[in-house]
Amino acid sequence: MKLYPESAYIQLEFDKVKELLKAYCQCEYAKQKADQLRIHTHKKFIDTELKQSHEYKQLIQNGIHFPNDYTLNLYKELKLLSISGAVLAGDQLLEIRKLAESMEKIFRWFDTERRQAYEGLTEIIKDTYYEKAIIALIDDVVDEQGQVKDSASPELAEIRMNLYRKRNELRRVFEKIISRLNKQGYLADIEESFMNGRRVVAVFAEQKRMVKGILHGESDSRRTAFIEPEETSHLNNEVSHLENDERKEIYRILRKLTERLSAYSELLKVYHIILGEFDFIRAKAKFAMDISGEYPLVADKAQIHLVNGYHPLLFLYNKKLNKPTIPLTLSLDQSRRILLISGPNAGGKTVAMKTIGLLQMMVQSGLLVPVNPSSHFGIFKQLMIHIGDTQSLEFELSTYSSHLIHMKYFMENANGKTLFFIDELGSGSDPSLGGAFAEVIMLELLKKHSYGVVTTHYLNLKVMAGKTAGIVNGAMAFDEKRLQPQFQLIVGKPGSSYTFSIAERIGLDKRLIEKAKSLVDEDQYRLDKLLNRTEQDLRDIAKKDKELHHLIKENERLQKEMEKVMDKEKHRQQVAVLKEQNKISEQRIAYLKDMERKLKEITLQWKKEEDKTKLIKAISGLLFNRGEKQKASKMQKKIESKYEEIGGEIKIGDKVKMKRNLQVGEVLEIKGKRAVVKIGLLPMQVELVDLVVVIDKKEPSAT
Secondary structure, eight states: OEEESTTHHHHTTHHHHHHHHHHHOOSHHHHHHHHTOOOOOOHHHHHHHHHHHHHHHHHHHTTOOOSOOOOOOOHHHHHHHTSTTOOOOHHHHHHHHHHHHHHHHHHHHOOHHHHHHOHHHHGGGTTOOOOTHHHHHHHHHBOTTSOBOGGGOHHHHHHHHHHHHHHHHHHHHHHHHHHHHHHHTOEEEEEEEEETTEEEEEEEGGGGGGSOEEEEEEOTTSSEEEEEEGGGHHHHHHHHHHHHHHHHHHHHHHHHHHHHHGGGHHHHHHHHHHHHHHHHHHHHHHHHHHTTOBOOEEOSSSOEEEEEEOOHHHHHHHHHTTOOOOOEEEEEBTTEEEEEEEOOTTSSHHHHHHHHHHHHHHHHTTOOBSSOTTOEEOOOSEEEEEOSOOOBTTTTBOHHHHHHHHHHHHHHHOOTTEEEEESSTTTTSOHHHHHHHHHHHHHHHHHTTOEEEEEOOOHHHHHHHHHSTEEEEEEEEEETTTTEEEEEEEETSOOOOOHHHHHHHTTOOHHHHHHHHHHSOHHHHHHHHHHHHHHHHHHHHHHHHHHHHHHHHHHHHHHHHHHHHHHHHHHHHHHHHHHHHHHHHHHHHHHHHHHHHHHHHHHHHHHHOSOHHHHHHHHHHHHHOHHHHHHTSHHHHHHHHHEEEOOSOOOTTOEEEETTTOOEEEEEEEETTEEEEEETTEEEEEEGGGEEEEEEOOOOOOO
């Protein structure tokens, strides 16, 4: 993105965002990326970086570990690998191994399922591969402490074996010498030491001529002399030669290993970049979590649809103070290209303008922004800003002259992919003349199809915005009763500057205020008062609308709760009916079993009994007196105690008894040969022939 002036990123505080982001970076590569954060103009790059930040943020929020724990700065080591004849030391080789090991963990993490779930992060490793030979080469030569292994070469193994033997031989000889000199009383307190890489004995200075050998030096106090005994000189020489051979062999081995690893130098550089990229993405994700950053929609056209957006720096500042931040909601599109914001000073006009510009720059840099996820951002190819007093003593330019020079650049270079911001358009000149020029500037920028935000106090600009297609008024809310700014942008209407109200707030003499009012054009004063009243009325309406919305939500909640209660009651009624029906069914089964038993008895007696008349009466009583037995049941008694059967034609509103299950209900509707009967809260259809009309029994009167 092209910026005008070059300091635009500072005026919009994009430099502070970069510094905050840099603090989350761990490796030098990521810190450099934060310092040089690019503002892209190609949708592909913007989408990819936003997606990567969003995916890593999801990993953190879901507690999923991503294996980029090592943050390595291996520029020196990787540069040496590409230089012919260079040699890496053991500790440097361990760092290279950590780099390869980190890549191994990352490639293992990206299994088939995760490659599909995290497409943005997968993009980082898409064009590379993991080479296991790198770790194998290093492990063959170097141990976990960075020391070259004995097995690195047969020559080294033989040298170290000889060295081990000679050192043991030297130790045994030396111990004998120390024991002898100790008995003679020649040894100092420290007894032995090493000087110039050779083992020496420490003797009292006055006794140094009593010990045959080579004097290597004396202590600072000159009370102790360090002597290499004559008996050990040849052993020390042999050990020294072997140690020199060991160093040469280690150097040869490390040089050969470095040469073999140099074949993978380019791949290792790619690994180093990949780890840096993941560190940078992690930094963006953590920064997004601190500012409540979200993943907005991005379209490849010029537009801004901001929903509940915050200035990230203001959000962090207020968060520390435990204060709320007022969100910003607005739209800039083909039908609303320029937003004209008016309102009192210190009401938040400039902050609103900076919020829009900073969020746009952050999105095009691939940073998640503190907005509602439903927000839409477009892509702009140049951003212009003019804010504050930019008079120049060097070029003898006044504030207004400087203002016009900037406006000249805006009008000459703006196009349909330009986003501009102008603070206090037309200020610094005579209000009537400056206001006229301001109208011309706005109309010219509108003609160029540019998008932008302008702040002003000029009344003529507010009037022009109200009647010019493509320009929309906006106002910063102000509480005239408490004389306090609300820092809330209201789009769709102009705002008053509250000049006299603010004067009252600071305690200016009322006499002076009234005198000032009398000097103002009556029409302009009435219009300003009308704007005041309109703004307060709109705020009251918005407040009542919010309360009404809350009441509607509460009503919906209560309705849902009532429906749940009704469903539970309906279910309870159904369960009760089913239980009663099951109870009646059980009684019928018991009755039928009893009848079956009695019929079997009668059948047996039929064969034996000569007088069949008695048995016929028993059978008749068993088969045809079922109704009387049912009436004798508890349910029948209960129904009969409450209701009286009257029979007759069934009509809507009648109380009826169901002949089968003895339930009593009210007739709601008659459909042909069926009736809809309400039993409790449950309506059900029943055949008319299965119903009989009943009435409530009257309570016997007390005598």
